[in-house]
Amino acid sequence: MNSTAEVSKSLALRPLTPKLGAAISDVKLADDMSDDVFRAIYQAFVRYQVLLFPPQDVPPARQVSFARRFGAVQIHVMKQYHADGFPELYRLSNLDENGNPNGRHPDKGTLAWHTDGSWQRVTGQATIIYGEVMPETGGETHFADMYGAYERLDARWKARIANMRAVHNLDFSRTRRHGEDPMTDAQRREKPPVDQPVVRTHPETGRKCLYLGDHAEYIVGMPYDEGRALIEELNALAIHPDLTYEHRWTARELLLWDNRCVMHRATPYDPKTQGRVIRRCTVLGEVPT
Ligand SMILES: [Fe+2]
Numbered sequence: 001m002n003s004t005a006e007v008s009k010s011l012a013l014r015p016l017t018p019k020l021g022a023a024i025s026d027v028k029l030a031d032d033m034s035d036d037v038f039r040a041i042y043q044a045f046v047r048y049q050v051l052l053f054p055p056q057d058v059p060p061a062r063q064v065s066f067a068r069r070f071g072a073v074q075i076h077v078m079k080q081y082h083a084d085g086f087p088e089l090y091r092l093s094n095l096d097e098n099g100n101p102n103g104r105h106p107d108k109g110t111l112a113w114h115t116d117g118s119w120q121r122v123t124g125q126a127t128i129i130y131g132e133v134m135p136e137t138g139g140e141t142h143f144a145d146m147y148g149a150y151e152r153l154d155a156r157w158k159a160r161i162a163n164m165r166a167v168h169n170l171d172f173s174r175t176r177r178h179g180e181d182p183m184t185d186a187q188r189r190e191k192p193p194v195d196q197p198v199v200r201t202h203p204e205t206g207r208k209c210l211y212l213g214d215h216a217e218y219i220v221g222m223p224y225d226e227g228r229a230l231i232e233e234l235n236a237l238a239i240h241p242d243l244t245y246e247h248r249w250t251a252r253e254l255l256l257w258d259n260r261c262v263m264h265r266a267t268p269y270d271p272k273t274q275g276r277v278i279r280r281c282t283v284l285g286e287v288p289t
Contacts, residue, residue, distance in 0.1 A: 010040040015048065020145045020262070021245040022048035029058045029066055029254060038069050045070075045126065046204050049262050050143045050245055055252035058130050060084040063254075063281060070126045070283040074117060084279075093277040095133065103272040108178035110266040113144065113235060114213035115259045116282050119170035121194050124259040125285030133277040134249040138269030141255060143245045143262045146209040149238035150199060153210070157237075161198045166216040166231060169193035173215045195220050198234070200288040202260050209261045210238050211288060238263065260285060 012026035022044055027037060045051055058066075064086050067073045073088040084091075092106040117124030129141070150158075170191055171183050183191075198219075200211040212235055219227030247255060257264060259282075269276055 010036060011044060013044060013048075016050070016052065016247075017245045019148065019243055020048065020143060021050040021052065021247075023052040023054065025054055027053060028056060029053060030056065030062050033066070033069075042070070045256065045258060049145065050255065050257040052247065053254040053256075055250050056254070057252065058254055060086055060089055060279065063128060063130055063279060064088045067126070067128050067281045067283050072284045074124065074282040074284050076282070086281075088281045090280045090282075091277065092280065093133075093275075094271040095275050095277060099275070101271055101273055101275050105268075105271045108180065109174050109214070111268060112173070112177060112214035113239065113263045113265045114173070114215055115146075115211065115263050117259065117284070118196060118211070118213060119168040119173070119194065119215045120191055121287055122284050123196070123286075123288055124282045126256055126283040127259055127264075128254065128256045128281050128283070130254045130279045131249045131251050131277075132279055133275045134251045135269040135274035135276050138267050138274070139249065139276045140267040141247045141249070141264055142267065143247070143257060143264050144239050145243040146211065146238065146261050146263060147202075147205075147207050148240060148243040149210040149263075150208050152240060153237065157234075158199075161234070164198040165195040165220040166198050166212060166227070167193045167195045167218050167220060168215040169217045170215060172217040177214070193217065196288050200260065203286055203289075205261075207261070210234065211260075212238065213263050260288070 011024050014023045016022055024044065064073065075087045076090050094101055094104055094106055096102040116127045171188055175182060196211060198212060199208050201208055212231055216231045218224050219230060
């Protein structure tokens, strides 16, 4: 991995916490981006795990083309969220056609710690979110470092989970968290549950990370209830305040993170009085190992 100093050469970069996250202030995402600048952004993405770009215009087509430089972009199975004619973009909004809050949170599943796309064989690499409208209070996005989560487990935990696999299931996490807007039978068939390693090795840094979150339902080869309890225990053990970055949004910021080594969640807001609209896309990575 390249050093921070080398990354900083071409980017104005400020760490957001001692361990996790950096803000990049000198890149206009709406402009054409050279390969050198993209390479520097990518190095920062691998090094800092979460990147923040300050308020700026990022048209939908630019968000998609930026995402494509990271890799193949996911077309989400929940087609009702597709935005702006781009099936790569997924909009979460609580505004009605007149721009007024409709009182309904668009995806309560985002309120629990998770990692995007863990419910499919090829999981999410980067997620890129553009904040179109942000509430005055709440609606934050929090990040937790899963390298640190793994490293802080004691030797007994590490030995116990070394070769364990968990089954991740989007239908499970949606149904148990809120049961709203359930997946159709066709969507369930398209995205059946998949098993993933509980400890994955980041393909670029070679470091081990804890890989669970809210889509993880049960443990392969373990009684269901015992596996559920173990997942809940590890999901709680994974969160350390000093390894967490809590982002309070300003509208028109763009956030980008590495799903292979961070978990994230949104915090609640009042969808009856406050608007929140985000435009999201997820870049596909690889099959976790
Ligand atoms: Fe997410």
